[in-house]
Amino acid sequence: MFRKNVTTSIEAALLRAGLVDSEEGFKQLNFAVGYPDTAEHGDYTTNIALVLSKSLGKPPRKVAEAIVAALPESDIIACVEVAGPGFINFFLRPEALAQSLVRVIKEGDEFGKGKSLIEKRMMFEYTDPNPFKVFHIGHLMANTVGEACARLAEWQGATVVRTNYQGDVGLHIGRALYGMREMRDTQPPEAALGVEKVAWLADAYVRGATAHAESPEKATEIENINKAVYEKIDAEINELYQLGRRWSLDYFEELYQKLGTKFDHYIFESEVAGPGMETVRDYLAKGVFAESEGAIIYDGEKHGLHKRVFITSAGLPTYEAKDIGNQLRKFALEPTLDFSYIFTGAEQQEYMKVVLAAMHDIRPDIAEKTTHLTHGLMLGPDGKKMSSRKGGAPSGDGLLLELEGLVAQKLAVSRYDFPPEEARVVADKVAVAAVKYAILRQHFEKNIIFDHEAATSFEGDSGPYLQYTYARAKSVIRKGEDLGLVSSMENQELPGALERHLARFPEVVADAWMAITPSGITTYLIEIARLFNSYYGDHPIIREGVPETAYRLALTAAVAQVMKNGLTILGIPMVEKM
RNA sequence: GCCUCUGUAGUUCAAUGGAUAGAACGGCCCCCUCCUAAGGGGCAAAUAGAAGUUCGAUUCUUCUCGGAGGCACCA
Numbered sequence: 258m259f260r261k262n263v264t265t266s267i268e269a270a271l272l273r274a275g276l277v278d279s280e281e282g283f284k285q286l287n288f289a290v291g292y293p294d295t296a297e298h299g300d301y302t303t304n305i306a307l308v309l310s311k312s313l314g315k316p317p318r319k320v321a322e323a324i325v326a327a328l329p330e331s332d333i334i335a336c337v338e339v340a341g342p343g344f345i346n347f348f349l350r351p352e353a354l355a356q357s358l359v360r361v362i363k364e365g366d367e368f369g370k371g372k373s374l375i376e377k378r379m380m381f382e383y384t385d386p387n388p389f390k391v392f393h394i395g396h397l398m399a400n401t402v403g404e405a406c407a408r409l410a411e412w413q414g415a416t417v418v419r420t421n422y423q424g425d426v427g428l429h430i431g432r433a434l435y436g437m438r439e440m441r442d443t444q445p446p447e448a449a450l451g452v453e454k455v456a457w458l459a460d461a462y463v464r465g466a467t468a469h470a471e472s473p474e475k476a477t478e479i480e481n482i483n484k485a486v487y488e489k490i491d492a493e494i495n496e497l498y499q500l501g502r503r504w505s506l507d508y509f510e511e512l513y514q515k516l517g518t519k520f521d522h523y524i525f526e527s528e529v530a531g532p533g534m535e536t537v538r539d540y541l542a543k544g545v546f547a548e549s550e551g552a553i554i555y556d557g558e559k560h561g562l563h564k565r566v567f568i569t570s571a572g573l574p575t576y577e578a579k580d581i582g583n584q585l586r587k588f589a590l591e592p593t594l595d596f597s598y599i600f601t602g603a604e605q606q607e608y609m610k611v612v613l614a615a616m617h618d619i620r621p622d623i624a625e626k627t628t629h630l631t632h633g634l635m636l637g638p639d640g641k642k643m644s645s646r647k648g649g650a651p652s653g654d655g656l657l658l659e660l661e662g663l664v665a666q667k668l669a670v671s672r673y674d675f676p677p678e679e680a681r682v683v684a685d686k687v688a689v690a691a692v693k694y695a696i697l698r699q700h701f702e703k704n705i706i707f708d709h710e711a712a713t714s715f716e717g718d719s720g721p722y723l724q725y726t727y728a729r730a731k732s733v734i735r736k737g738e739d740l741g742l743v744s745s746m747e748n749q750e751l752p753g754a755l756e757r758h759l760a761r762f763p764e765v766v767a768d769a770w771m772a773i774t775p776s777g778i779t780t781y782l783i784e785i786a787r788l789f790n791s792y793y794g795d796h797p798i799i800r801e802g803v804p805e806t807a808y809r810l811a812l813t814a815a816v817a818q819v820m821k822n823g824l825t826i827l828g829i830p831m832v833e834k835m
Numbered sequence: 836g837c838c839u840c841u842g843u844a845g846u847u848c849a850a851u852g853g854a855u856a857g858a859a860c861g862g863c864c865c866c867c868u869c870c871u872a873a874g875g876g877g878c879a880a881a882u883a884g885a886a887g888u889u890c891g892a893u894u895c896u897u898c899u900c901g902g903a904g905g906c907a908c909c910a
Contacts, residue, residue, distance in 0.1 A: 287852095289851055289852090289853090290851095291851060291853095292851095293854080294850095294854065294855075294856090294857085295854090295855080298854070302853090302854090304852085304853055307853070307890075307891080310890075311889095311890070317890080340854075341853085341854045342853080342854075342890080342891080343890095344853075344854070387910085424910070427909090427910075428909080428910095429909095429910085549907080549908095550907085550908080551908085552907070552908050553908095554907060554908085555907095561838085562838085563837090563838080563905090563906055563907075564906095564907055565906095565907055565908095566907040566908040567907095567908095568908085569907095569908040570908060571908080573908085575907085575908065575909080575910085576909075576910050577907095579910095602904090603839085603840070603903085603904060603905090604904055604905065604910095605905090605910090606839060606840080606904075606905075607838070607839065607904085607905050607906070608905080608910090610839090611907095631840090631904095633840085633841095633903080633904090634903075634904085636903095638846095638847090640902085640903095667873080670873085671871095671873080672871060672873090673871090698847090698848065698849090699847085699848055699849080700848095700849095702840070702841090703840085703841070703848095703903095704841085704902090704903065704904095705847095706846090706847060706848090708846095708847075708860095710860095711846095711847070711859090711860070714859095714860080714873090715873040716859085716860085716873060716874085717858085717859040717860060718847080718848070718858065718859040718860075719859085721873075722859090722873080725871080725873055725874085726874090728871070728873095729870090729871050729873090729874080730871095732870080732871055733870055733871080736870060737870085768851080771851090772851085776848090776849080780848090780849060780850090780857095780858085783849095783858070783859085784857095784858085787858080787859095790874055790875065791874095791875065791876085793870080793871095793874075793875080794866090794872095794874070794875040794876080795875085795876095797869070797870065798870060799870050800869085800870080813870095834871085835871085835873080
């Protein structure tokens, strides 16, 4: 990476000029090597002289000049200048940029990978839908963000373990089973599509929930069903439970495949509730938890948090106790974990702080390795909570289906006359790109205003625009191959903004991981797409008898490769034609 | 009431404490005998308000005013 190289040169100069006496000194300096706003200011810039000027009592430009004079020879830097109030700007040699294009082609799918997490084992828990219930938009968001962050870690060399934590016990199950039993006459056959089966389950849940609220008798009945699930005493309930659980989980799996996630571990509440509760009781005796009004609570107030119930006065575990069991289970499954990340909605932020504070008193090692990250809500264009046609929160898979429909309409006017099956595959991929991009284009902690039209727009700041640009580049490459043209670095043009940006990719990926912000990659890819489309407009890539064709084809191949790698990190599928 | 997050063009988002605050959509004006015009090139348009720290603040601190979420037997 060029930036590393530049930074090393600066540090060497600081030592040589006697401005810093030890390597330790660099850390305290807090200077930056970054990208200038405009190309006139070079490829890299540093504010080191401004940072140092005060403690040295010298004007920043003088300090800058001293540093520049002490810079070691470099084979990648063409020239260095002192500019503005005292910035030092570095201009790369054109050959260095050309060399990085060669690297893009040579390293291919590996280009952009870093080593900052090499030999680290990291767990990412995300998605966490509940069997028998709808796969909500929130699950879709957590899946998108969690997957992208997991991949960022993988690109830094980590071994990533993906975990999905799912609630297969609790009152919602009783409600669903009650409804299922009432609706057996409309039960879809085993051979039915996954969507139909979960639609039936969702209806059953609504029916059960309505009944539960309707009358105390029915509520009691539902609670009895719930108890029967725990105790496995009713053959019909057992059968319905197994059926509903399987249908739900199978359907979730269809969605994960579409979204590009493959989990390594599935942890269920049913298996961690018991151990979680036992742990809480053990640590009640040790004074970590306390009894209050018959319940077992953790007093978060001693850490500036609030109190939360872990075991109810009825002796049942709450989500808190189950989560303790969940975190313990993770480290039992993966004892050598270095880090554990959990992605959930923002509404669980305060909750998780208390759980982790409690965990700190139980297993400090686990608490210290665990980081909780939250994503915002997905809101409609009016800034209010989205609602489905039926009312209520829309489902994640339902949203995908809607987008697939919108995309299919637009694809109908494509220059390509796709056969129906292929059209469906392309529409699915474009729809996934549309939602994922909409989620990943901004900081995930913030709420997202989701607009169906803007997301599926093929122009501007959208997933489909990235896919279009990739397909466009691939189309040009195919044409070149058909004509038997070769790509090479001969007749190289003076590198412009496009080449400069392509070279930055490994640094951008490293930065995105450091800040855990996949949006760094989306912003970068849009910039690459814009630069390429602009270049494409000004420069004919394939033109008979034009000597630059070979170089331009190589550049196009590099663009396609970087787009591919970036989209792969984001978990956004690409299409060869659209 | 308390706690957490958040306020940037008309709209939706960017910007490691640094140089002229970037894009996209929408608006207005251009560009297809040519490789994907689902594209490209122009123009107009923004840091909620007030103090503070700093050589320098959209970024850090405090307050005011908006927005979202949470505050024990739900998940």
